Amino acid sequence: MELFPVPDVPEIREGDDLAALVSERVDLRPDDVVCVASTVVSKAEGRFADLEAFPAGPRARELAARLSDLTGDEKDPRFAQAVLEESVDLVMDEPFLLTETRFGHVGVNAGIDRSNVPDHDLLLLPKRPSESAERIREGLAADRVIVTDTCGRPFRHGQRGVAIGWAGMSASRDWRGESDRDGRELGVTVESVVDELAAAANLVQGEGADGTPVVVVRGFEWGDHGESDAHFRDVDGDFVRQALREWSYD
Ligand code: GDP
Ligand code: MN
Ligand code: MN
Ligand code: MN
Incomplete structure (x- = not known):
């Protein structure tokens, strides 16, 4: 090969x-x-997308504020909003956003990329x-x-x-x-x-x-x-994800 x-x-x-x-x-x-x-x-x-297209709602503002406190790195609430809009489930909300995309893939920040993106802030999957x-x-x-x-x-x-x-x-x-x-x-x-x-x-x-x-x-x-x-596991058959959920929502 x-x-x-x-x-x-x-x-x-x-x-x-x-x-x-x-x-x-x-x-x-x-x-x-x-x-x-x-x-x-x-x-x-x-x-392609720009941050201004994602006015942050209360949930995104709360997530971004907490992540900023936790990491000492200022997180843009509009970015958190973009991640939420691309996702159907928030798997972890700290110290980063790990989500399930609409097509079933679990990834950090819903796979939204900021590298190799000319003229725009973001590239969505x-x-x-x-x-x-x-x-x-x-x-x-x-x-x-x-x-x-x-x-x-x-x-x-x-x-x-x-x-x-x-x-x-x-x-x-x-x-x-x-x-x-x-x-x-x-x-x-x-x-x-x-x-x-x-x-x-x-x-x-x-x-x-x-x-x-x-x-x-x-x-x-x-x-x-x-x-x-x-390929992508359902939550029902994903024991690691279930364990993570029990642990993080204590
Ligand atoms: P990802 O893994 O899908 O997130 O993509 P990467 O940002 O890691 O890029 C993978 C490869 O594609 C690298 O070699 C980049 O230089 C290249 N790449 C990204 N965008 C373009 C493009 O528009 N044209 C070309 N020729 N290469 C690109
Ligand atoms: Mn990528
Ligand atoms: Mn790559
Ligand atoms: Mn083997």
Whole structure:
């Protein structure tokens, strides 16, 4: 398997056709997986925003004031308002805002970005990243597309790429019912392929001024395995999130 960046991608603007931009620059094969940073998907979809568009309500003012006190860093209540408006659930409200977006992804500040955003204060995540992935896929010779974002994680330092949307493939490889080398049947392993490919792609995309938001994964084979499209956990099946909730609302 190899990964390579799509060369010479310009600064993406609202209305740009990402599939056409990619197709002009690489000869894609049907079994390629095209990994696109959410940043450029958002730009193409015009998800730019300015703080003045988010007049803060009482809840946002309260959250921002508390976070400012706690961190010693002045938090803009309009930013808290933007985070709330992009979210369906507030998972943690200190020492940062960890929320669930409308499409089910849990991330700090609802994934709202302030880096690589020219002329505006904020860049919101795509509204429905899997639908974005499907639209891009329709314009490509490649059959599989993943929309990635760089995200922190609990328990470990450092950030890595995750899949926030995908099309043309299932999210996970289901190993349940298969055997290990000793013939023991695997009971629980469902491997999040889209996250693994997103993490690899993120390594090539870079985080700063690299200018390589699209990475092609060539030669990845699914193999003879089951498939699952489950990706974002529901609160009901997420014991860590439940524990966090019990702890933080004491
Ligand atoms: P995120 O991980 O989706 O939040 O995106 P990042 O801000 O980390 O950017 C990922 C990569 O895309 C980096 O190499 C950036 O330099 C690059 N990038 C971001 N926006 C653009 C753009 O409009 N055009 C190009 N060519 N590269 C961009
Ligand atoms: Mn991001
Ligand atoms: Mn990134
Ligand atoms: Mn293992």
